[in-house]
Amino acid sequence: MQDALDSVRQFHAAMNAPISPHPTLLTCDRNTAVTCAKRVNALATEAMAAASEDDVLLRRASMALEELAEWLTAHVHGDLAAAADAWADRTYVLFGDAVVAGLPAAMLFGEVHRSNMTKEPDPMGTGKAVKGSKYRPPDIRKALTSNPENYPTQ
Structure with a gap:
């Protein structure tokens, strides 16, 4: 997992996106975040039902x-421990999706990272990446069919 985090950190640095050297809560408009949390939770309940x-x-x-x-x-509540727990749970669910679907997670991540590193920083300074002239899309089919021993993860 450390390799994946290092890859994302490399991407964030290239895109001038935020990187924190220590655990921290993300800045937000609390009223909007509360509304979004309620809507997302309602959608979760609706999907399960x-x-x-x-x-x-x-x-x-x-x-x-x-x-x-x-x-x-x-x-919204300013609870760093709860945010860290939610992040870990989200990560676990995403890994579970790969397990349930039989996806080669490391190979897919490596291919998306390779592609992302061909993007450029948004000229508007948003920290978001944009597809410029050097952009090369990920070859997801290759990642799905490659032999894991022969596929680079970085």
């Missing part, structure tokens, strides 16, 4: 949305 017993996709989507709502709520 709509999911049949064998609907793995909607059940997993509901879990992901619930953890996202917890992430937002923790920031």
Whole structure:
């Protein structure tokens, strides 16, 4: 996991996106974040209620949305420990999605990272990446069909 975090840190540095050297809460408009958390949580509840017993996709989507709502709520309440817990739970659910779907997570991440590093910083200074003239899209099909031993993760 450290390699993936280092890759994302490298990308953030290249895009002039925020990087914190220590655990911190993210700045937010609390009123908007509260509204978003409530809407995301309602969607999580709706997805779970709509999911049949064998609907793995909607059940997993509901879990992901619930953890996202917890992430937002923790920031609104200024609770760093709860935010860290919600982040870890979100990560666990995403890894679980890869396990359930049989996805080669490391290979997919490596391919997306390779592609992301061909993007450019937004000239508006938002910290968001944009697809410029050097952009090369990820080859997801290659990542899905490659032998793990022969595929670079960086």
